[in-house]
Amino acid sequence: MRSSIMSTAGTVAVSLFLSVLAFVSGCSSGGVAEEATETQEPLEVKEVTVQPGEDLTGLVRNPAMGWVMYADAFADFPQADEYWKSQDPYAGSASIFYIRLPWSQLEPQEGLYAWEYDQNFKDLVQGALDRGLKLAFRVYVDSEGSYRQATPAYVRDAGAEGVVDADTGRWDPYVDDPVFQEKFSAFLDAFGGRFNDPGLVDFVDGNGLGRWGEGNRLKLKGDDVYGVLRWISGAYAKSFNRVLLGVQYNKSQTGFGLDNIDAVAIDEYGYVIRKDTLGLPYWFTEADKERIRSRFPEVPFYGENVYQYLQSRRRWADDYDTLREALEAVMNDALSLHANTLDLRIPEDTEAWFSEAPDLVQEFMVRGGYRLVPVEVTFPGAVERGGWMTVSHVWKNTGVGVLPNNRPQWNYKYKVAFALIEPETERVAFIAVDRVAEPSDWVEGGRYAYSLNASIDDSVPAGTYRLGCAIVDTTKGNVPALNLAVVNERTGTGWYILGDVTVH
Numbered sequence: 001m002r003s004s005i006m007s008t009a010g011t012v013a014v015s016l017f018l019s020v021l022a023f024v025s026g027c028s029s030g031g032v033a034e035e036a037t038e039t040q041e042p043l044e045v046k047e048v049t050v051q052p053g054e055d056l057t058g059l060v061r062n063p064a065m066g067w068v069m070y071a072d073a074f075a076d077f078p079q080a081d082e083y084w085k086s087q088d089p090y091a092g093s094a095s096i097f098y099i100r101l102p103w104s105q106l107e108p109q110e111g112l113y114a115w116e117y118d119q120n121f122k123d124l125v126q127g128a129l130d131r132g133l134k135l136a137f138r139v140y141v142d143s144e145g146s147y148r149q150a151t152p153a154y155v156r157d158a159g160a161e162g163v164v165d166a167d168t169g170r171w172d173p174y175v176d177d178p179v180f181q182e183k184f185s186a187f188l189d190a191f192g193g194r195f196n197d198p199g200l201v202d203f204v205d206g207n208g209l210g211r212w213g214e215g216n217r218l219k220l221k222g223d224d225v226y227g228v229l230r231w232i233s234g235a236y237a238k239s240f241n242r243v244l245l246g247v248q249y250n251k252s253q254t255g256f257g258l259d260n261i262d263a264v265a266i267d268e269y270g271y272v273i274r275k276d277t278l279g280l281p282y283w284f285t286e287a288d289k290e291r292i293r294s295r296f297p298e299v300p301f302y303g304e305n306v307y308q309y310l311q312s313r314r315r316w317a318d319d320y321d322t323l324r325e326a327l328e329a330v331m332n333d334a335l336s337l338h339a340n341t342l343d344l345r346i347p348e349d350t351e352a353w354f355s356e357a358p359d360l361v362q363e364f365m366v367r368g369g370y371r372l373v374p375v376e377v378t379f380p381g382a383v384e385r386g387g388w389m390t391v392s393h394v395w396k397n398t399g400v401g402v403l404p405n406n407r408p409q410w411n412y413k414y415k416v417a418f419a420l421i422e423p424e425t426e427r428v429a430f431i432a433v434d435r436v437a438e439p440s441d442w443v444e445g446g447r448y449a450y451s452l453n454a455s456i457d458d459s460v461p462a463g464t465y466r467l468g469c470a471i472v473d474t475t476k477g478n479v480p481a482l483n484l485a486v487v488n489e490r491t492g493t494g495w496y497i498l499g500d501v502t503v504h
Contacts, residue, residue, distance in 0.1 A: 049378045050498050052469075052486040054398075057366060059093060060483045061132060064202050064244055064272075064300070064404050065340045065369025066095025067361070068136065071124055072308075072346050073101035074145050074212070080123030084131075086347040090354055093365055094344060096202050097128035098136040100213070102150035106139060107187055110154045115194050129200070137195065138205035140213030141184065143170040155183045163219055174221040175209045176228050185235045192239030198410070203302070206236030206245035206271055214276065215261075216252035229256045229264050237269045244409050246274035246302055249292065258291065266299055270408035276304040278342070279330035281319055289337060296338045297402040297443050303339035305330045310352040327357045331364060338443075340369045340401035371399035371485045372439060374469055374496075375447065379418075382502040385458045389501070391418050391432070393469075394449045397442040398485065405440035414439055414481060417472040418452065419495055420465035420503065426491045428468075430460050431478050439471060456503060464502045468495025 059066075069087060071078050084091075105121075106114045114121040128135060143150045149170040156162065156171055160179035164171050173180040195201050209232060211217040218225065236245055247265040251258050265271040273292055277284040284306070292301055307316045307326060316326035334342045342364050344350040353361055378392040393416065397403075405414045416437040420430040432454035442448050468491060470480035480494030489497040 046381050047378050048381050048499050049376060051376050052374050052484075052488045052496065052498070054373050055485045055487050057362075058485075059095075059365055060371055060485050061095045062369065062403075062482050063134065063198065065399070065401055067093055067364065067368070068096040068098050068341050068343045068345075069094045069128075069133070069350060070343060070345045071097070071099045071101070073099075073105060074147060076147055077101060077105065077120075078124070078347075080120050080127055083124065083347065084127040087350060088131075090344065090350045091131045091133065093361055094133060096136050096341060097124075097131075097133040098138070098343070099124065100138040100140070100205075102143070102146050102148060103139050103141050103184070103187065103208075104148060104150055104152045106191070107152055109152070110183075111190075113190060113194070134202040135195070135200055136203045136205075137191075137201070138208055138213050139191070140208045141175070141180075142172050142210055142213070142217075142219065143168065144172075144211045144217070146170075151180070155180055158183060161221060172219055174219050175232075176220050176222050176224060181231055181235075188235050188239040196240050196242050198242050198244075201243045203244040203246050203272065204236065204240050205248065205274060206240070206265065206269075207232055207247055210255060214248045214255075215250050216255035218255060225256055226260055226264075229260050233265045233269050233271070240409070242409055244404055244407055245269065245271045247271040249273045249275045251288065266295070272300045272302055272340075272404060272407065274302045274304065275337075277306045278303045278333040278337075278339075279316075279319075279326055280306040281329070284333070289333070292337050297440070298406065300340050300402055300404045300407075301337050302341045303334045303337060304341075304343050305345065305349075308345055308349055310349045312348060323352065323356050327353065327360055331357075331360045334364065335367060335400050338400045338402065340404070342368055367398070367400055369399045369401040370397050370403045370439075370442070372397055372403070372442065372471065372482065373485045377469060377498050379467055379498065379501065381500070382504060383456050384504045385456055385460055385462065387456055389432070389454050389456055391452045391454070392449070393418075393434075393437070393452070394447055395437070395439075395442055396447055397444055400444055402443060403439045403482075405438070412438070412440070413473055413475045414471050415474050415478075416450070416452075417470055417478055417480075418454075419468040419470070420460065420501060421468045421491060421495060421497075423464070423466050426493065428493075428495075429465060430456065431472075433472065433474065433478060460503055462503050464500055467498045467501045469498050470495050 141151045151173050158179050160173045160177045162171050162173040207215050209215055247261055320326040344353050373396050375394045375396050383389045405412050416434045418432045419428045421428055434452045437450045471482040472478040473481035
């Protein structure tokens with residue numbers, strides 16, 4: 001019943017579909033309109049049409065999108081005070097703080113967790129939250145490239161089989177070993193018990209096996225790669241059933257393979273696609289990119305720059321003449337692949353982005369991810385108690401990405417809603433939720449039109465109200481949950497004001 005209004009050959013075809021909602025009382029913040037079983041002609045009154053002012057340049061922070069800052073524990077792990085001091089000039093442009101670290105750092109002894117006992121880890125996390133950043137995690141178990149043995153020693157002591165690296169002396173488990181899988185599953189249960197909270201965490205990489213936690217160069221004692229993928233995908237899905245999960249989309253022949261990743265992680269468990277080779281010309285081919293595009297918009301895409309340590313290692317110099325050219329290639333990949341996220345990465349790289357390409361930082365800030373705008377809203381200037389309020393609304397998304405509302409961890413929890421708000425107290429007297437309008441369908445270039453018909457219950461007091469608009473979280477009592485790219489006045493609880501409605 002939803003429609004997209006697309007511009008074709010200079011014309012715009014508009015289809016409006018009806019979502020009939022009835023009033024349900026008993027809510028502390030006012031009544032909520034829900035689906036009705038009978039239709040009724042709306043009250044004929046003078047209509048008001050408004051076109052909210054669009055925010056074209058400002059940062060719009062929302063879940064599961066935006067620039068990402070990193071605390072990366074491969075070469076080292078940052079100290080919180082030093083890290084945030086160096087990142088404070090740039091944190092205002094980011095939305096997510098991504099912590100990538102070995103399992104042994106989060107659980108050095110069985111049952112001893114960093115989020116309870118490691119003050120530096122707690123300070124890093126709190127520093128992100130204090131700056132308005134959501135969290136993201138990757139926990140890796142293989143020591144290759146790590147600054148320490150990645151899997152805790154207690155796993156080996158418990159009987160897990162594995163292999164010792166001849167150069168480093170570090171032990172790594174076979175990821176198909178049942179003792180390893182039992183211990184890591186128990187860790188994930190504890191990890192999820194602390195961070196399975198979408199109010200704190202934007203996404204978790206639901207793999208962490210193999211080299212750099214990317215799912216390649218797997219250490220196995222058998223050959224059941226598919227079984228390992230099913231185990232790890234299901235274990236994360238069990239422990240993080242409310243937080244989005246990502247899977248590294250790695251085509252390596254030493255890993256899981258894209259067909260298996262599609263079938264298990266993405267199609268069965270609803271993961272988003274993560275890819276860490278943006279900007280790499282000879283490895284990240286057009287065929288790879290087209291495969292990712294073919295899953296959009298059903299499956300969101302999270303991008304990561306292939307280059308890191310931009311100033312000190314300069315690995316980009318093998319492929320590009322200047323750092324600016326390398327960053328432009330990364331940005332072009334991100335935008336063409338509909339990326340929801342892109343990395344500013346560690347402090348050295350963040351500084352490089354801002355010094356070499358501040359315009360690109362700004363470009364992804366306003367084009368990356370999703371940027372939702374109510375283009376036009378038409379509503380009655382007056383309604384009668386016991387009558388109907390019809391609200392016609394048209395939306396667009398000016399970002400290249402998509403709101404991942406269709407992922408099973410979110411389960412379509414975000415919905416468009418309108419509210420009658422008392423002007424003096426900002427108390428919500430009435431809410432109408434449009435169950436037909438689906439924000440995860442909205443992609444760049446489309447127009448999406450709906451008509452909401454809501455019954456005004458007799459219990460709504462007569463008077464003049466302000467009409468508010470929001471995308472609400474239906475799992476939290478229909479509270480406004482997303483920031484819209486508009487500049488209209490906003491209440492303290494997040495409703496964007498459209499105009500006045502008098503209830504008789």
